[in-house]
Amino acid sequence: MARISVTPTIDLDESELEESFIQSTGPGGQNVNKVATAVQLRFDVARSKSLPEYVRQRLLQVAGRRLTKDGVLILTAKRFRTQERNRRDARDRLLELIHEATLVTPPRRATKPPRAAKKRRLDIKKKHGTLKRLRGRPAED
Numbered sequence: 001m002a003r004i005s006v007t008p009t010i011d012l013d014e015s016e017l018e019e020s021f022i023q024s025t026g027p028g029g030q031n032v033n034k035v036a037t038a039v040q041l042r043f044d045v046a047r048s049k050s051l052p053e054y055v056r057q058r059l060l061q062v063a064g065r066r067l068t069k070d071g072v073l074i075l076t077a078k079r080f081r082t083q084e085r086n087r088r089d090a091r092d093r094l095l096e097l098i099h100e101a102t103l104v105t106p107p108r109r110a111t112k113p114p115r116a117a118k119k120r121r122l123d124i125k126k127k128h129g130t131l132k133r134l135r136g137r138p139a140e141d
Helices: 053-066 083-102 115-134
Strands: 003-005 011-013 017-022 038-044 072-077
Touching: 017 083, 038 083, 053 072, 053 083, 072 083
Parallel strands: none
Antiparallel strands: 003 011, 017 038, 038 072
């Protein structure tokens, strides 16, 4: 079985990828009507044995609309005029998504605005309120 290296610790089993070729839209002249050059790549994220659990969970979040209810990631590549280049493009995009899922963002540390910023904000609010008050009708004597 062929393995596709994603990171030094993660390898995808090529048998987990399912490719189908569909007719593409866009440039290509008559060729576009005759040859199925677009690639639809399917990868079952939910049942993949190649991915560690934390990467699988992150990938399910990162994938967004490209994910079916069953946890299958579908990527369609139709940017190029040849099957091979579209196939490579779909695989590259899959590897990029998995690589993105391996990166864990550190949790945000809650901070408070500095005292000077609070004072500036309140001063601006007072100035704005005064300006609005002065726009009103003049008081009658």
